[in-house]
Amino acid sequence: MGKELDELRREYAENEAKLQQYQHRAKRLEQRKQYYEKGERQKHVHRLITRGATVESIVPEVGGxxxxxxxxxxxxxxxxxxxxxxxxxxxx
Structure with missing residues (x-):
């Protein structure tokens, strides 16, 4: 019985360690996803601003x-x- 309990405790500890690794990996993937989404948003905003500025530089009257x-x-x-x-x- 003592050996069985020790084996179960060891297995539990291993599974806890694996769980923490998977949680850490999931957190890193979520952060990477947010980083790329933010980059795409920034590119989109930059493109809109640049195009708007181009229109105003070609036809300054539009700004008024x-x-x-x-x-x-x-x-x-x-x-x-x-x-x-x-x-x-x-x-x-």
Missing amino acids: HGEAEFYQLAGHIFFLPEVKALLLWEGM
């Missing part, structure tokens, strides 16, 4: 209008047949 007017203007521009054709052109 409100958001609603800008969206309305952009909607009109991007639905023009010539613009649609340019956007669908594979070289763009």
